[in-house]
Amino acid sequence: MQAAVYVGVDIGKTSHYAVAVDATGQTIRELTLANDEAALRNLVDWVKQRAGVVVVDQDGGLAGVLLLLCWQADVRIGYLHGLAMARAREFYAGESKTDPKDAFVLADVARVHPRRVAWLEPTSEALAQLELLCGYDADLRADANRLTNRLRALVASHWPALERAFGERLDSRGVVAVIGQYPSGPAIKTAGVEQVGAALKAQRVHRAEALAQQWYQAAMAQTVSLRGSAMAARLITELATQLAAVLRRREQLNKEIEQAFFDLPEARILCSLPGIGPRLGARIAVEIGCIRRFRTPAQLAAYAGLGPTPWQSGTSINRTTATRFGNHRLKNALFLAAFSSLRHGPSRTYYDRKRAQGRRHAQAVLCLARRRVDVLHAMLSQGVQYCAPAALVSIP
Structure with a gap:
């Protein structure tokens, strides 16, 4: 889009740096401004004037x-993502990376290549709440990992057989709670199969008796005690x-998250597509935001990283x-949704066609x-x- 002034703002924690250029690319203003309402409103x-x-x-x-103030004042505000910013910086003289240079690059890219800028739309309150919840869940998932x-590292370093017996069950809250009660091989030996099994049953763990027997056998397989095992057991209890x-x-x-997702007007639309439930729908809604950002399906596919990339050079x-x-x-959310939709007739037909063309499983799901x-x-x-279509149509 054409504008009289382009203002690039390099965002910081306590202050931002802004550079304004005119339609010819000449810098007409640059300043440091505090990250508070009064300075940003000025x-x-x-810009609006x-x-x-x-x-x-x-x-x-x-x-x-800054986003909210621009939307309230009907000032268009755009976003240049990090990779595009890094590549654009290479076209300007010097190897330095400074706030003034970054702000100028933002403004000049918007002037010369406006199609590279994603113009942002106001976010609804429901979507903003869902975005915060999904972000917090991602943080908790990282904490859990x-x-x-x-x-697992502590258990493996002192009781390796016991760590193998735990297997992949450490993502179960019930199993983790019992490990906190019996954090070491000696503790499981002392408690015995029945007591450990009863603790697992109390936590509603599937196949509690068999799991308790596996743990007990692994604990009995080790007779030596490494130095620091008592402290390791204490730390395992705390970590558990x-x-x-x-x-x-x-x-x-x-x-x-599920409740916040169904507060969105597009929730029913997303869930009507086979393979999309509340969790995947929430992630898709948060990442897409306003669909008006993408004029065509190809733009949305490119944003999601699903567009094919041709590699061609001569004849080789x-x-x-x-x-x-x-x-x-x-x-990732769209891939999982596509994989979940394979029980749906049209999706399965398209997937089978791609497999028959020689595509591997992951490639067919991406298609x-x-x-x-x-x-x-x-x-x-x-x-x-x-x-759902009444009759399947041949799709290339």
Whole structure:
């Protein structure tokens, strides 16, 4: 889009740096401004008086106040993602990376290549709440992985057979709670099979007796005691307590995310597409945001990293590969949704056709996910739910 003034704002924690350029690319203003409402409002008013636009390097977080002020003042604000920003910086003189240079690059890219900028739309209150819940759940998932790895490392270093007996059950809150009670081989030996089995049953663990027997046999297989085993047992108890609390909070958070998801007007539309439930629907809704950001399904597919990437050079190289770029969270959600939809007739037919063409499983699912993006874009753009076709049509 054409504007009289382009303002690039390099976002910081305590202050931002802004550079304004005119339609010819000449710098007409640059300043450091505090990250507070008064200073940012002055900048927004200045931009509005000159019929300008604002471009930032963050689409939320520390840029939240500036985004809201721009939307309230009807000033268009865009976002240039990190990879595009890094590549654009290489076209400007010098190897330095400074706030003034980054702000100038943002403004000049918006002037010269406006199609590279994602123009942001206001976010509804329901979507903002869902985004916070999904972000918190991602943090808790990372905490759970960290605690699980630390707990497993401690057990493996002192009772390796017992760690193998735990297997992949450390993602169960009930199992983790019992490990907190009996954190070592000697503790399991002393308690015995019946007591450990009763503790597992109390936590409603599946196949509690068999699991208790496996743990007891693994504990009995080791007769030596390493130095520091007593302290390791104490730390395992502490880690298990923390991990159980994180898993418990994630279970509660799942219900909150589901409730917040169904507060969205597009929730029923997303869930009508086979393979999409509340959790995947919540992630897809948060990552897509406003569907008006994407004029065509191809733009949405490219944003999700599902667009094919051709590699061609002379006659020796001519192939098409999947891109490694794009929004990985959205790509993962769309991939899982496509995989879950394989029980659906049309989806299975398309998947089988791609397999017959020689595609591997993951490639066929990616092709299906890309095909479903066309349907998803049409559903969200038109506000209609999915309706299965009456008859299957041959799709290339």
